[in-house]
Amino acid sequence: MTDSDTLILVNLKAYPCDPVEIAETCAAVADDTGARVAVAPQAAHLAAVADTGVETWAQHVSPVEHGSHTGSTLAEAVADAGATGTLINHSENRLKLADIDASLAAAERADLETCVCANNPAQSGAAAALGPDAVAVEPPELIGGDVSVASADPAIVEDSVAAVEAVDADVDLFCGAGVSTGEDVAAAGELGATGVLLASGVAKADDPEAVLRDLVSGV
Numbered sequence: 067m068t069d070s071d072t073l074i075l076v077n078l079k080a081y082p083c084d085p086v087e088i089a090e091t092c093a094a095v096a097d098d099t100g101a102r103v104a105v106a107p108q109a110a111h112l113a114a115v116a117d118t119g120v121e122t123w124a125q126h127v128s129p130v131e132h133g134s135h136t137g138s139t140l141a142e143a144v145a146d147a148g149a150t151g152t153l154i155n156h157s158e159n160r161l162k163l164a165d166i167d168a169s170l171a172a173a174e175r176a177d178l179e180t181c182v183c184a185n186n187p188a189q190s191g192a193a194a195a196l197g198p199d200a201v202a203v204e205p206p207e208l209i210g211g212d213v214s215v216a217s218a219d220p221a222i223v224e225d226s227v228a229a230v231e232a233v234d235a236d237v238d239l240f241c242g243a244g245v246s247t248g249e250d251v252a253a254a255g256e257l258g259a260t261g262v263l264l265a266s267g268v269a270k271a272d273d274p275e276a277v278l279r280d281l282v283s284g285v
């Protein structure tokens with residue numbers, strides 16, 4: 067990838083890492099290099115992560131408005147905590163079609179950038195039809211593994227780029243699963259992705275800063 071707008075989105079899932087330490091590292095690497103690096107922590111950590119100055123995303127927003135929705139993740143609350151974007155329909159938090167649509171509406175109401183996750187090219191095209199800012203294709207069988215989607219199954223990325231482009235050329239295509247090196251980021255870019263999602267490569271790393279510096283070298 068050669069575009070400094072390329073997004074490297076670090077999803078901390080529910081890993082037992084220090085979200086603020088990782089956020090500070092991401093902010094420092096982004097400042098030093100001009101790369102776009104964002105962190106998606108647990109909802110309860112959003113404000114602390116956003117306070118570091120790093121671009122902050124939620125992992126999910128609920129398909130609800132203000133009201134009687136105990137246990138929900140309200141888009142407006144996520145935005146108040148400092149998030150500027152949100153994942154929707156992650157492989158580990160799948161939603162029904164109508165709920166993806168309503169979560170997108172909630173995120174848009176709160177002025178959050180949106181990325182809907184998908185398993186494969188057909189789902190990528192379907193997700194694009196709902197009008198998010200981006201779709202992220204992440205084959206579930208490669209999530210958490212050592213081999214990047216871009217090398218294990220490049221056709222999934224290329225076909226998803228084409229499927230999204232055919233539906234709405236304004237929607238970006240990101241990819242994820244097994245991404246952990248600058249080479250992986252560069253390979254994703256060559257296939258047409260304009261961002262990567264990753265988790266274990268940073269959240270479980272002994273030296274997250276070294277991994278992040280390598281990752282941004284592929285932008």
Ligand SMILES: O=C(CO)COP(=O)(O)O
Pocket residue numbers: 077156204208209210211242243244245263264265266267
């Ligand atoms: O699910 C992912 C990011 O949202 C990918 O996870 P890994 O980077 O651990 O494969």
